[in-house]
Amino acid sequence: MTERLRDKTALVTGSTSNIGQAIAEALASEGAHVVVSGRNRERGERVVEGIRTSGGRADFLVADLDGSAEASRDLAERARHTLGGRIDILVNNAGIYPAPGTADTDEKTFDQVYGVNVKAPFFLTAAVAPIMAEAGGGAVVNLGSWIARLGVPLGALYSSTKGAMETLTRAWAAEFGPLGVRVNAVSPGVILPPSPEGAEPHPGEVMMKGTPAGRVGTPDAIAHAVVWLAGDEAAFVHGTVVDVDGGRTGVAVVAA
Template sequence: MSNNRQHVVPLDLEKLPMTAELDGSTALVTGATSGIGRAIALRLAGLGASVVVHGRDQQRGAETVNEVAAAGGNARFVAADLSKSEEVLRLAAEAGEVDVLINNAGIYRFASTPETTAEMFDTHMAINSRAPMLLVGALAPGMATRGHGAIVSLSTGAATTPVRGAAAYGASKASLELLTRVWADEFGAQGVRVNAVASGPVYTPGTEEMGDETLQEIGRTTVLGRVARPEEIAEAVLFLASSRASYITGTVLQAHGGQLAIG
């Protein structure tokens, strides 16, 4: 088997074109105070959207809002604990009329099935699956009434490929992918597109807990032979949220660096 890999120069956000493509729209990004969510929020603001930055930490929320403002964008922060249904619904109410919903927030805790407690399983399902469902249920009808909207959820390769120790995480994301296809059918006739992005290994504060060597090892299992930057996944999300993907709905875009052939 060839060991050649395609080495791509990582994206530089400062060199990406800023347009008014989303001028006048409002976008809600969950988990937007770090990692992929933060990169998505910055890019959406750069395209003219007024961004509702969600997170749990007030300080990190303020930092993200200030970063958006420093770049000439508009953002505000709303704190909410997505493991609690009432908090999710409050977030939707405070966000108001939303044109773009990015379900990015998620958790992953690795454990074997015997080591996975009921609380661990329920928390994965609550944050990774139930929270997006409640947000879509609260916000998509308004999009449908206005005749337009885009919803993009963050999934993972673990939703379709078994990963040891990731039963609860993979199950919660597999649920999210099925919900994506159901929502696309439910709201598509009213002009609302619903898609997901299944990412591969990404450098984020969360994955840093795995250790650099472990993350690098996972990156070497991809065709590109490396770990992605948050900005690279954000670009896939931005594409699906934009008018450039106007004929794409009910799709899970694989952004995992490519699958190596066997042999």
């Protein structure tokens, strides 16, 4: 622990498992007081317990960010109270990924995916960024995705929401940057939790063949990038989407 984020406060959405959990744990390990949020109380409290056992500070707030402005504003207010009156870091991580084909996507699914993946972080940022500005500044980190720029079959709905988040990253940097609030994004590639020894290869591993990394990434790779963007080391970084994808989108893939 280097305590790069000592005395900072952070809200991480969708942080009861996988990438969000890794981000919450990494922020806490650097000294931040973290609010873990999500729909599953049992998983959330388990994440908090792990952080506290490791010497970090964390609290859990149950939240169903369905896309309504009310749900986002409610979480912002509860997190602000829990964190002692301010939120220094916001990580918009929560998202869902149903993957029907375009012709098979009904309106309910469309609205649900856009509600969770775009509307919820939109209204949460709208509530939190002014709080940050009033306190003298802060950092917002959004989660994009490599398939926002590299199309895959059955990914139209989800990838369009991540394209929206990457566009919002630039727009919010222009809007809130002059107020002292930096806004950036991390674009994960194929990210999987570490596989148990002897497990069968995951289908996602095929997507990484021929890339510079030659393998899938793990959640901690995304967490490290978020910690950097949230901290003072990235003070001159605004409106940037950092690709953490093993070279999948930026480098020609060699058949292997």
